[in-house]
Amino acid sequence: MASTTAAKGADATQAPVAGGPQLKLLVDKRSRRVLYAEARKDAVDFLIGLLRVPAGLAARALANRGEPAPGCLGSLYAGAMALEDAFFVAASPNRDALLSPASLPSAALPLLLGEGAVPPPPPPPPPSRxxxxxxxxxxxxxxxxxxxxxxxxxxxxxxxxxxxxxxxxxxxxxxxxxxxxxxxxAGLAPGGYVKDVVTYLVMDDLTVAPMSTISAIMLLKKFDVKDCSALEEMTVVLGTKEAVMLLKVSLQSSTALTDVFSGGVSIDRIDG
Structure with missing residues (x-):
């Protein structure tokens, strides 16, 4: 599974973790539930990138039809759509174009959206030369x-x-x-989807939002956390295997971070 480090308590100092984008998870040690995660730009870009595969496009299609998307994909899509323009790299982001690929293979449509699904519109023509x-x-x-x-x-x-x-x-x-x-x-602005100006909050269902001290405090209150010693900080590195695991779990579960990184899902189960 992903490389992890654990600390004794939520405010313990983390050893640096080498590799790709990272999520810093706050875990309830008793239930092993991930309360939320802190993420920088590269990790949020990684998660939003999950919406650019066919399963992500299926979530978008269902949302546009007013139907709930399976698992966490719907909440990931809704959270990305709800981000203010100021947090996107593009000055005037076209969210539909940004958060989904140009087309979905017609053979995959019944598997993802059910029988009788309406095929997506054809991809736009190439730009004029x-x-x-x-x-x-x-x-x-x-x-x-x-x-x-x-x-x-x-x-x-x-x-x-x-x-x-x-x-x-x-x-x-x-x-x-x-x-x-x-x-x-000219190299004056970063690539990807969101700006590297704030720390982002990622919920267990992959909802993404800008993080603040107030939002973190309110979440601890929401989860009825009275003793911070019952919490554990865990840093995970995101890579190709984690992308596959998150996608598979997100189709069925509303607690993707817990299932993938805190004991709910094993690599053997995913690979099988």
């Missing part, structure tokens, strides 16, 4: 003014083949999307 002439001769030298979407078409002005591809910079009405795209291309 535009070309200009080489601008080597007059009247286009250094200042081409004609563009085409058919490579090799003769330029109306200089008659040279229009084969030099031009790059289109998209933007929205306020230019925010274009600015964010340019910043990311």
């Amino acid at each position: 535009y070309f200009r002439c080489g601008a080597y001769t007059v009247p286009c030298r250094g200042n081409p003014t004609n563009v085409t979407d058919v490579a090799g078409l003769p330029c109306p002005a200089c008659r040279q083949p229009m084969s030099v591809e031009m790059r289109l910079t998209p933007g929205d009405a306020h230019g925010k999307l274009a600015l964010a795209t340019a910043q990311e291309a």
Whole structure:
């Protein structure tokens, strides 16, 4: 299973864990239930990435039809959809495009959504490509003014083949999307889905939300925690095996973190 470290108490110092994205779990030692987890950007990107596989798309389709999604996938999708724009890398995030792949294999649809499911819309067409002439001769030298979407078409002005591809910079009405795209291309903004500006709270059912001191205190109150010595901190590293385990458990359970990382599910059961 995932690499873990455990501490004697919720406020104990954790030894660093090498590897990929990490979740810091707060576990009730008596029931072995995960109360919640702390996560940084890379771990939240990892979890949101689970929505980009066919099972995640199924959760999206069910949610859009007003039906409950199986297990934790519905709560993961709902939590990601509820995040404010300020927490996403994209300036104006299109959540439907961001949180799901372009298409779902039609053969998988009955397995995930049930018989009689409506096939998803076809994937969007590839973006248009535009070309200009080489601008080597007059009247286009250094200042081409004609563009085409058919490579090799003769330029109306200089008659040279229009084969030099031009790059289109998209933007929205306020230019925010274009600015964010340019910043990311220049290495000024992080990739992924969410920004690395806060610590995120991940619930046992994979609901994601920004974390605050107040939210943590209220959760301890909700779970009726009166003695912090009954709590244990455990750090887990997320990788390919953990992604498979979380996906399988999330289709059936509403306590994915407990089931996968705190004794509910074994690798042998998942692999079998």
